[in-house]
Amino acid sequence: MSEKKESFEKSLEKLEDLVEKMESGELNLEEMIKSFEEGTKLVEKCSKTLNQVEQKIEKLVKNKDEFSEEPFDAE
Secondary structure (H helix, E strand, O other): OOOOOOOHHHHHHHHHHHHHHHHHOOOOHHHHHHHHHHHHHHHHHHHHHHHHHHHHOEEEEEEOOEEEEEEOOOO
């Protein structure tokens, strides 16, 4: 994978492609291992990105006629 930052969507697309190839049964053992390793890295990257995005999400709360920002609470 290149050193440039890839978008979340591009990483997810690559991951989906890897899964398709692995499920096809056409890869040999060595290719499966390489694909699994790359997929693991992509899952980690996507998960990290999602966690960062979740932390940035804020909700607006109407307080009288003013809006204030509060951290997003998923629950």
